[in-house]
Amino acid sequence: MTSLKKNMATISLALPLLLAGNIASAGENLWLYAQGTDTRPDGSFEFKLKDTIRIDKDSGSYVFHDIRPEIEYGITDKLTVGAELMLFHHNYSGIEEGNDPVRETQEAHGGSFKKMQYGGFELAMKYNILSPYKDFMGLSVGLGYEDRDVYRLDGAEIDQRSYTVTLFMQKNFLDDKLNFVFMPKIEFERRKPAEKHPETRVLEEEIALEFAAAVAYRFRPNWNIGLEFRHQSDYLSVDEDGEFEEGIKPSSFDFGDFQLGDQFQRGNYFGPSIHYAQQRWWATASLLYQVSGGGSNSFHHGGKNWDEHEKYHVGFNFGYEF
Numbered sequence: 001m002t003s004l005k006k007n008m009a010t011i012s013l014a015l016p017l018l019l020a021g022n023i024a025s026a027g028e029n030l031w032l033y034a035q036g037t038d039t040r041p042d043g044s045f046e047f048k049l050k051d052t053i054r055i056d057k058d059s060g061s062y063v064f065h066d067i068r069p070e071i072e073y074g075i076t077d078k079l080t081v082g083a084e085l086m087l088f089h090h091n092y093s094g095i096e097e098g099n100d101p102v103r104e105t106q107e108a109h110g111g112s113f114k115k116m117q118y119g120g121f122e123l124a125m126k127y128n129i130l131s132p133y134k135d136f137m138g139l140s141v142g143l144g145y146e147d148r149d150v151y152r153l154d155g156a157e158i159d160q161r162s163y164t165v166t167l168f169m170q171k172n173f174l175d176d177k178l179n180f181v182f183m184p185k186i187e188f189e190r191r192k193p194a195e196k197h198p199e200t201r202v203l204e205e206e207i208a209l210e211f212a213a214a215v216a217y218r219f220r221p222n223w224n225i226g227l228e229f230r231h232q233s234d235y236l237s238v239d240e241d242g243e244f245e246e247g248i249k250p251s252s253f254d255f256g257d258f259q260l261g262d263q264f265q266r267g268n269y270f271g272p273s274i275h276y277a278q279q280r281w282w283a284t285a286s287l288l289y290q291v292s293g294g295g296s297n298s299f300h301h302g303g304k305n306w307d308e309h310e311k312y313h314v315g316f317n318f319g320y321e322f
Helices: 002-022 102-108
Strands: 045-055 061-074 079-093 112-130 138-150 157-173 178-193 202-220 223-240 252-254 257-259 265-277 281-294 312-321
Touching (some): 102 112, 223 281, 265 312
Antiparallel strands (some): 045 061, 045 312, 061 079, 138 157, 281 312
């Protein structure tokens, strides 16, 4: 009996350390864009704060902070819902001619643009189907709705609605120390200028495709190191007073009329991440570099895209569970 009491006491003292060092908190981000299949436990909350800093258009000076505070809640062990705000801070000048719309907004503000703005909000849900800890692989599906008032590229005021469908796939090895994830995502966007009485009626319809593939390894308790690849592209059509751009196959996603048009732009990124976690909080830092890019109508040179994309993406993520 004495031996049993000693063993139980040892286990009770060691359990918090084991949980903190060896079990990933549900929903924590090991990378900048890629995410695993985990959902929040039933009745639990998590606050997240993410700052994605996009740096350098290959001319002048360009820095954009995409800041997103978010709250997540576990309705059940398999279903998580979340809501996040978008706060945008642009600071750019000296962007070369032809790199629109950034160049146009820059010149309209006297050669530079620096502003902090409320960008909009996003509502999302994530449902877990298969667990990477119990099944042959993990699988979750996500749905999202986004209402945006500011254009990410240049800070212009817009009226945009977006709907997203995301798949989360995950496979673990080495007693869950080694994680592989693959995350394809499709987004349907409708965007128009925010002016109440524009001289020209412009409607942009866009189908955006994105996928992220990543790997992370827990090299010591509490610490993960990872690598991530991200592809982002869009298939854009511009309707101006009822007329589409000449020579461009438009995109459409109305019921009964789905069509993937010509690819407008694309960008590919690759880079490392480092992640640290305690029992209730975690933090991640990432750096992605644009390795290639292009597109039919986009501004690109040197094998890279410079209107929709940047040279570097630096990310800082923080999460706290309660």
